Amino acid sequence: xxxxxxxxxxxxxxxxxxxxxxxxxxxxxxxxxxxxxxxxxxxxxxxxxxxxxxxxxxxxxxxxxxxxxxxxxxxxxxxxxxxxxxxxxxxxxxxxxxxxxxxxxxxxxxxxxxxxxxxxxxxxxxxxxxxxxxxxxxxxxxxxxxxxxxxxxxxxxxxxxxxxxxxxxxxxxxxxxxxxxxxxxxxxxxxxxxxxxxxxxxxxxxxxxxxxxxxxxxxxxxxxxxxxxxxxxxxxxxxxxxxxxxxxxxxxxxxxxxxxxxxxxxxxxxxxxxxxxxxxxxxxxxxxxxxxxxxxxxxxxxxxxxxxxxxxxxxxxxxxxxxxxxxxxxxxxxxxxxxxxxxxxxxxxxxxxxxxxxxxxxxxxxxxxxxxxxxxxxxxxxxxxxxxxxxxxxxxxxxxxxxxxxxxxxxxxxxxxxxxxxxxxxxxxxxxxxxxxxxxxxxxxxxxxxxxxxxxxxxxxxxxxxxxxxxxxxxxxxxxxxxxxxxxxxxxxxxxxxxxxxxxxxxxxxxxxxxxxxxxxxxxxxxxxxxxxxxxxxxxxxxxxxxxxxxxxxxxxxxxxxxxxxxxxxxxxxxxxxxxxxxxxxxxxxxxxxxxxxxxxxxxxxxxxxxxxxxxxxxxxxxxxxxxxxxxxxxxxxxxxxxxxxxxxxxxxxxxxxxxxxxxxxxxxxxxxxxxxxxxxxxxxxxxxxxxxxxxxxxxxxxxxxxxxxxxxxxxxxxxxxxxxxxxxxxxxxxxxxxxxxxxxxxxxxxxxxxxxxxxxxxxxxxxxxxxxxxxxxxxxxxxxxxxxxxxxxxxxxxxxxxxxxxxxxxxxxxxxxxxxxxxxxxxxxxxxxxxxxxx
DNA sequence: AGAGGTGGCGCG
DNA sequence: AAAGCGCGCCACCTCT
Numbered sequence: 001x002x003x004x005x006x007x008x009x010x011x012x013x014x015x016x017x018x019x020x021x022x023x024x025x026x027x028x029x030x031x032x033x034x035x036x037x038x039x040x041x042x043x044x045x046x047x048x049x050x051x052x053x054x055x056x057x058x059x060x061x062x063x064x065x066x067x068x069x070x071x072x073x074x075x076x077x078x079x080x081x082x083x084x085x086x087x088x089x090x091x092x093x094x095x096x097x098x099x100x101x102x103x104x105x106x107x108x109x110x111x112x113x114x115x116x117x118x119x120x121x122x123x124x125x126x127x128x129x130x131x132x133x134x135x136x137x138x139x140x141x142x143x144x145x146x147x148x149x150x151x152x153x154x155x156x157x158x159x160x161x162x163x164x165x166x167x168x169x170x171x172x173x174x175x176x177x178x179x180x181x182x183x184x185x186x187x188x189x190x191x192x193x194x195x196x197x198x199x200x201x202x203x204x205x206x207x208x209x210x211x212x213x214x215x216x217x218x219x220x221x222x223x224x225x226x227x228x229x230x231x232x233x234x235x236x237x238x239x240x241x242x243x244x245x246x247x248x249x250x251x252x253x254x255x256x257x258x259x260x261x262x263x264x265x266x267x268x269x270x271x272x273x274x275x276x277x278x279x280x281x282x283x284x285x286x287x288x289x290x291x292x293x294x295x296x297x298x299x300x301x302x303x304x305x306x307x308x309x310x311x312x313x314x315x316x317x318x319x320x321x322x323x324x325x326x327x328x329x330x331x332x333x334x335x336x337x338x339x340x341x342x343x344x345x346x347x348x349x350x351x352x353x354x355x356x357x358x359x360x361x362x363x364x365x366x367x368x369x370x371x372x373x374x375x376x377x378x379x380x381x382x383x384x385x386x387x388x389x390x391x392x393x394x395x396x397x398x399x400x401x402x403x404x405x406x407x408x409x410x411x412x413x414x415x416x417x418x419x420x421x422x423x424x425x426x427x428x429x430x431x432x433x434x435x436x437x438x439x440x441x442x443x444x445x446x447x448x449x450x451x452x453x454x455x456x457x458x459x460x461x462x463x464x465x466x467x468x469x470x471x472x473x474x475x476x477x478x479x480x481x482x483x484x485x486x487x488x489x490x491x492x493x494x495x496x497x498x499x500x501x502x503x504x505x506x507x508x509x510x511x512x513x514x515x516x517x518x519x520x521x522x523x524x525x526x527x528x529x530x531x532x533x534x535x536x537x538x539x540x541x542x543x544x545x546x547x548x549x550x551x552x553x554x555x556x557x558x559x560x561x562x563x564x565x566x567x568x569x570x571x572x573x574x575x576x577x578x579x580x581x582x583x584x585x586x587x588x589x590x591x592x593x594x595x596x597x598x599x600x601x602x603x604x605x606x607x608x609x610x611x612x613x614x615x616x617x618x619x620x621x622x623x624x625x626x627x628x629x630x631x632x633x634x635x636x637x638x639x640x641x642x643x644x645x646x647x648x649x650x651x652x653x654x655x656x657x658x659x660x661x662x663x664x665x666x667x668x669x670x671x672x673x674x675x676x677x678x679x680x681x682x683x684x685x686x687x688x689x690x691x692x693x694x695x696x697x698x699x700x701x702x703x704x705x706x707x708x709x710x711x712x713x714x715x716x717x718x719x720x721x722x723x724x725x726x727x728x729x730x731x732x733x734x735x736x737x738x739x740x741x742x743x744x745x746x747x748x749x750x751x752x753x754x755x756x757x758x759x760x761x762x763x764x765x766x767x768x769x770x771x772x773x774x775x776x777x778x779x780x781x782x783x784x785x786x787x788x789x790x791x792x793x794x795x796x797x798x799x800x801x802x803x804x805x806x807x808x809x810x811x812x813x814x815x816x817x818x819x820x821x822x823x824x825x826x827x828x829x830x831x832x833x834x835x836x837x838x839x840x
Numbered sequence: 841a842g843a844g845g846t847g848g849c850g851c852g
Numbered sequence: 853a854a855a856g857c858g859c860g861c862c863a864c865c866t867c868t
Contacts (some may be wrong), residue, residue: 078867115868116844428866438863439847459847469865473848501849504862529858533852537860555860558851586852586857635856642856652856719855727857731852735858765852765858846865852858 002090003068010083012069012076023064023091031056031162032097034088034107035065036076036137047103047138054155056162062095064088066110081109092130099162100130101155104137122154122310123320124161133158144717145708146303153314160317170316170349175221175234175341179245184253187235188260195227196266198348201275202328202340204240207552209539210281211386211515216240217250217282218328220257221341223348224264234345236337243333254283262287270294270308270347273380274523274539280384288377293347295372296354298527299364303706306527307542312346315353321346363702363798370797371736372526374743379524379534382760386519387556388572388771389510390815397564398507405499411492412437415451423449437496444470453480453487475655506565513554519572522556522762532703532732534763557764559816567817576777576812576838577819580784582766583807584609585734590641592804593700593730594683598676603804613637616672617659640673641730643684643723684726691725699732701798734766737806740797741788742768748783769816778833781810785827812838 007013007020021038039047048058067076067084088110092100102108105117111132112125118136125132135154141147178187191197199222206212221236238244239253246253261267262285269275271294272287280286297306305311309320321342328336358365416435417424424432425445436442447453448470457476459468474497480490513520528535538553559566571577587609591599602609614625614633635652644652646666653659653666661669674681691697696706705728710721742760745768749755757773758780768788772780787793788808794800810827813819826832833839 082868113868114843119844436864440864460845469847471847497849501862505850509861528860531858533858535859536851555851558849558860560850639856643854644856645854647854648856715853716855723856724858731858734852767852842868844865844867846863848861848863850859850861 002087002094004087007068010069010076010080012067012071012080012084014071016069016071018070020068020087021065021070022068023062025062026060027062027095029060029062029095030098031060031101032062032064032092032095032099033101034103034111035063036104036106036139037067037072038065038070039063040070043138050138050152050155051159054152055159056155060162062091062097064091064095066106076106078109078115081106085110097130099158100132101158102132102134104140107137108134121150122157122305122313131161133161143712143714145711146706148708149301149303150305150314153310157313157317161319170318170346172342172345173223173232173234175223175236175345177337178235178237184256187237187257190226190233190235191224191257191260191264193226193228194224194233194264196225196268197261197264198223198268198344198351199261199272199275200269200340200343200347201278202336203278204329205550207550208513208515209521209553210278210384211519211521213516215278215282217254217278219244219333219336219340220254221337221344222261223341223344232348234341236341238333238337241329241333241336251282254279255285258283258285258287266290268293268347268351270343270350271527271540271542273376273383276377276380277384280380286381289373291351291355291368291373292376293350293354295376295526296358296368297350299368299372299703300354300357300361301706302527302530302704303708308343308347308350309542311350315350316346318346363698364704366798367701367703367736371739371743374746375739376526378742378746378760379526379762382762383521383523385759385761386515386517386521387569387761387769389514389518389520390568390570391514391518393568393815394507394510397568398511401499401502401507401564405496405503408492408496408499409437412489412496415489416446417450421450425449437493438500439472443493444472447472447489447493451487451489453490456480475651478655502560502562502565506560506568509552509554510568513552517572520554520569522554524762530705531728531735532699533735533765536762556762561817563815563817565817567815569817570813570815571771574774575771576774576780576833577769577771577814577816578777578781578784579767579769579811579816579819580781580788580808581811582734582738582788583809585737585766585806586730587637587641588804588806589734589737590680590730592802593733594677594679596677596679596683598678600804606805610634610637612676613673617653636673640670641680642727646670687725687729688722691721697725697729699729699736701733701736701794701800703729703732703736705729705732737794738763738766738768738788740793741784741790741808744790744793745770745784745787748787749780752779752783754780754783774833774839777812777838778830781812781822781827784808785810812836814838 003020003022005020013019052058066081066088068087100111102111108117108120109115114120117134120134121136136147136151141151178184201220202218204216204218206214217239218241219238223234225232239246239250258279267287267289268291269289272289272292276287294306297311312318313320321339358368419432425441427433433442448455455470456479457471459471477490477494480486522536523539525535536557537555538551541551588603591603610630610633611622611625613636614630615622617633618629639652649670650661650666653661687697691707691710695708695710696704698704707721707725709717712718749758754776757776759771761769761771770784785808789806791802791806794802809821811819811821
């Protein structure tokens, strides 16, 4: 007897009649499906339909669950899952399944011992004779329809695996392995004849990426198509691997092969920016890509998992290959090469599919070929060049920041009692906790227990229903300070936040991130956001095999505006820093999308909408509005524009202005905003209708945001999708305009022969940073401004008829943080930089 | 010790 | 009735 209807091993038996429900199905099933709890009838029927549709034979299934008690009131913890596990183990022992489908985090934990379904989904786990395949739970799909495509793809893959089918139409070719000079000669002949190559490299993992002195390329593989015969071939080159014949000559090998690859007409990779950067650094040749499968996949559906392996399983039905590559150098070379080659061969097959799908959607294809591929190539160069870090300033300023932090912390220490005090907080183990002024158990005890400050906000409620911990966020501290006689510790803690953040997030990391040329490098992702914006940070872990914790890289899009920190970055010696920001670009694009007559006319007159809002917020005349007040108008404009309600407006107004609005006043203010810009509400309504009808929206140039959550049963989830439908086309177009501006700028540099004298450093959403040799900086800033403002370019590329003027403001200087904004006249005046003393 | 989840905050 | 959007990183806590 493996079940016990009197079981009391965990809390779930309380409050339910349904204790320890047995599983059911074929006694000798070779497939077991494990849900979180015993399924209800409707849920079971839906699941069966999903599985049948994916091709799973229902007659082969035994249905089981991680938790045997059907109890929706109790929030199951991992401990509950563990307590219930013996029942499931007994079922597995009895049924002896060959394949287990684990649905959701609880089932994942019960069957594999792992936690984190988003990480483990789609990855088969071998356990003895069984293969356990985790995916998300049908409940998660129901709540968020966005999850459905991935869920269906997982089920399909599971069916393929359980049915023992070879993936249809996938027959891996036999590649050539390059082990001798004769092999190399033959490879060169073949590559010179190729019309297409899909390539991939494996590298060791080093903190500074390709610039680290320890950086090595371990192998390079490719799949190519012969121009003369049309046949598909493959090559595998072992490089810096202990078993490789080219171990000591790996760079020289690259210098033989990469220049030939760079001349093949069609050059493809998956997230190829990475490969191109490494190859550029170590062979000296920059391969410009003509297609990138990761970008293509993302453009077709921004919600899908875009790694090569998930794509391989979803699109090709092949099993994930080469998992667990912790240390490629100690793996047998054959395994490394097989894995590396499969990346290129499957990648090539994915390319064929993605290409067809894009051809069927010409607007997306155009964005891909005319915007994103050039951008990818330009960003490859930017990432490789890096941004100069003023190491001298860093050395000066780090101790200043640290001293400031120490000074503040000493002030707080005056309020800390002797640790012998009875109430001193303890951890779970009963040990007294250390003094820690971050948002820790200790700090919360100090403020809210020991010093008796009122708890104004709490974090999320605990899983077991206990209230969340007191919040000591900045906003809460501000409220605590907003009383007649605030406790002095509050202001001190407020001062501390800024310096703590500065030390931990900026001064600390920067000191270990620069290469021998004082350059810091980021990795921009063209596929990092759902709207089309770039994300910036460290290299994607999936590109590197090994200890991901040592991957490093700076996020250039979150450097504080404070010149004390932003001023750590600058133009490299002999060069000038130039930054051009689109002025209020999202508001302009929104005015364009909404056809908002008042906004458009304001912009055509050269007005400033943030200023208009600031005047209304403060009741002052334009000439009396301070820079700070104008800055504070931004969140109000963006908030209302994208659907902020009156409640959040009250919070925003208080945090930014210290102005308290009543509910009625806030509602009236919001109404006044939409009365001023009457076309906005109609536009909101239009976007809502569109997304309800299509479950997707498009930007004016055709970039798509899929919003399947619009069909969620949860009204909050639906409302979220509606707001995203309003925001996405705006954010997406603004971002694509910045990419187009960068591309055009780089083209013009080439035309004017300035490529070696000017470098793009990166994008910060609506800003482009460059550095230019001092003698051409004046020309560079004009070119940059003109390229960004060139809406004829957008018309040529995408047929866009931008009816709102687009303006880019230019700043120049030696450093990022202390560059000075120029007037339009100054930008076009060739004596400006001379007058500013910026010409050497 | 490492991983996941959450809160908080940097940027646009 | 009520509702900003988009990111990445750090620190902490909990759990294994």
